[in-house]
Amino acid sequence: MQGTIVSRKPFAPSISIAARRALVQLRNAALGFGLVLALWYGLSHVFAPQLPDPVRTFGVFRELVTHPFYDAGPNDKGIGLQLLASLGRVFLGFSIGVALALPLGILMGASESARGLLNPVVQILRPVSPMAWFPVGLAALHSSHRASVFVIAVTSLWPTLINTALGVSSVPLEYRHVAQVYGFSRWTYLTKVVLPHSLPYIVTGFRVGLGVAWMVIVASEMLAGGTGIGFFIWDSWNALSLEQVFSAILLIGCVGWAMDTALGVWVRRLGR
Amino acid sequence: MGYLVLQDVSKSFGAHHVLEGINLEVARGEIVALIGHSGCGKSTLLNLVAGLDRPTSGTVLLEGRPILGPGPDRAVVFQNYALLPWLTVYENVHVVVSSIHRTLPLPERAELTEHFLRLVGLWEHRSKRPGQISGGMKQRVALARALVANPKVLLLDEPFAALDALTRAILQDELLRLWDAAAMDRWIRSRFGAEHKTVLLVTHDIDDARHR
Numbered sequence: 001m002q003g004t005i006v007s008r009k010p011f012a013p014s015i016s017i018a019a020r021r022a023l024v025q026l027r028n029a030a031l032g033f034g035l036v037l038a039l040w041y042g043l044s045h046v047f048a049p050q051l052p053d054p055v056r057t058f059g060v061f062r063e064l065v066t067h068p069f070y071d072a073g074p075n076d077k078g079i080g081l082q083l084l085a086s087l088g089r090v091f092l093g094f095s096i097g098v099a100l101a102l103p104l105g106i107l108m109g110a111s112e113s114a115r116g117l118l119n120p121v122v123q124i125l126r127p128v129s130p131m132a133w134f135p136v137g138l139a140a141l142h143s144s145h146r147a148s149v150f151v152i153a154v155t156s157l158w159p160t161l162i163n164t165a166l167g168v169s170s171v172p173l174e175y176r177h178v179a180q181v182y183g184f185s186r187w188t189y190l191t192k193v194v195l196p197h198s199l200p201y202i203v204t205g206f207r208v209g210l211g212v213a214w215m216v217i218v219a220s221e222m223l224a225g226g227t228g229i230g231f232f233i234w235d236s237w238n239a240l241s242l243e244q245v246f247s248a249i250l251l252i253g254c255v256g257w258a259m260d261t262a263l264g265v266w267v268r269r270l271g272r
Numbered sequence: 273m274g275y276l277v278l279q280d281v282s283k284s285f286g287a288h289h290v291l292e293g294i295n296l297e298v299a300r301g302e303i304v305a306l307i308g309h310s311g312c313g314k315s316t317l318l319n320l321v322a323g324l325d326r327p328t329s330g331t332v333l334l335e336g337r338p339i340l341g342p343g344p345d346r347a348v349v350f351q352n353y354a355l356l357p358w359l360t361v362y363e364n365v366h367v368v369v370s371s372i373h374r375t376l377p378l379p380e381r382a383e384l385t386e387h388f389l390r391l392v393g394l395w396e397h398r399s400k401r402p403g404q405i406s407g408g409m410k411q412r413v414a415l416a417r418a419l420v421a422n423p424k425v426l427l428l429d430e431p432f433a434a435l436d437a438l439t440r441a442i443l444q445d446e447l448l449r450l451w452d453a454a455a456m457d458r459w460i461r462s463r464f465g466a467e468h469k470t471v472l473l474v475t476h477d478i479d480d481a482r483h484r
Contacts, residue, residue, distance in 0.1 A: 174350055174352065174354040175354060175356065177322075177324055177342070177348070177350065177354065178350070178354050178356070180323075180324065180341075180342040181322060181324070181342045181343070181344065181346070181347065181348050182344055182347070182367075182368045182371050182372060182417070182421060183343060183344050183371050183372060184367070184371050185371065188367065188370070188371055192356065192359065192363075192367050193356065196356070196358035196359075197358075
């Protein structure tokens with residue numbers, strides 16, 4: 001039989017499948033937000049007239065984001081400056097927490113006796129709301145700003161600690177055998193086997209820790225006062241501007257989403 | 273007395289006796305294949321020689337000295353090769369070179385890594401990661417990693433189990449060729465000595481065992 005190989009060009013759609021999927025996702029997201037806005041509008045006009053409606057809120061929101069960085073004294077700063085103050089505290093506290101959690105986590109994952117020693121303490125302290133540490137930070141560090149940083153450090157400590165320990169303790173037996181057979185030094189074993197294996201676990205810990213820290217900072221700053229997005233919310237409430245409160249909620253959500261997405265991309269890239 | 277000697281070796285895991293009263297002598301430069309069903313204890317025996325496991329009773333001797341733990345004088349080609357997936361082909365071999373030939377200056381370590389990667393024909397693929405190469409290539413990386421340690425005994429744990437039948441036949445020849453090549457290679461001879469390595473091979477496939 002005579003055969004000819006026919007090369008057929010695949011049907012080429014005008015837009016790629018990925019782009020079409022993205023469009024569908026975008027449309028669904030817009031639909032979801034639209035529903036919530038409609039509900040909000042209905043609620044604020046029918047059941048709860050004390051709530052500002054979406055239209056008024058977006059007017060205030062636009063005002064806030066058009067001049068985010070103005071600074072008119074200690075009690076009147078742009079929302080961008082408040083967000084930056086909060087982000088600064090979160091990153092400082094997060095760095096301190098992670099700097100403590102990484103070595104402790106490696107120790108817990110690598111040594112049975114270290115795990116026996118530390119795990120009960122971790123299990124008891126972990127479920128405590130980090131805010132409970134605020135007075136401790138205040139007493140020890142003599143400043144509400146530093147107490148907030150302290151609270152964030154405590155917050156980010158646990159997820160990183162637990163995930164690092166999990167990653168380190170789950171190094172597959174065959175890699176441990178390779179290290180034993182070929183006489184890897186402790187340092188080589190740590191840097192070429194343990195840490196590369198644990199990195200996806202550790203970054204997942206970062207992701208959880210940063211997410212919780214971003215939630216806790218709002219509560220902490222409400223208590224601490226001075227600057228920050230948490231203080232801004234409490235200050236707006238005192239000024240009876242729920243429009244500003246709603247605007248801040250939206251901005252906090254966007255920033256948190258951006259941080260989580262960035263770390264999510266990192267995790268996925270490590271998984272490959 | 274033999275080069276590698278197992279004297280009355282037994283191994284139990286709890287109440288489960290895997291090996292009992294094993295006696296074996298392997299001469300220097302010999303290739304010995306252990307054949308048996310899956311789960312008959314041959315891999316356990318290999319692990320005892322590697323030092324990754326300790327016998328419940330009896331002793332394992334290499335050059336008359338008891339084996340007390342794992343070490344690079346008994347290099348293992350693991351069943352699934354156990355290459356470190358985050359390191360490149362080059363780094364997988366080089367990390368062993370750096371661990372074992374610690375007194376060598378850096379340029380000579382690089383030379384050693386390059387030479388063994390060329391020997392197994394993977395120099396062109398040195399920048400790839402294990403996930404990007406075929407099973408046969410992974411096996412050659414694992415072999416290069418084992419040979420570069422200049423072991424007294426080479427231990428191969430089901431070296432062809434993870435491969436399809438066609439690749440397997442090719443690689444059986446290739447393994448022996450590489451084993452010869454490493455021993456004949458003048459560059460390697462001048463550094464590692466002239467004799468063939470003693471090989472202990474574990475397999476459940478009789479074809480693998482009688483191949484030579």
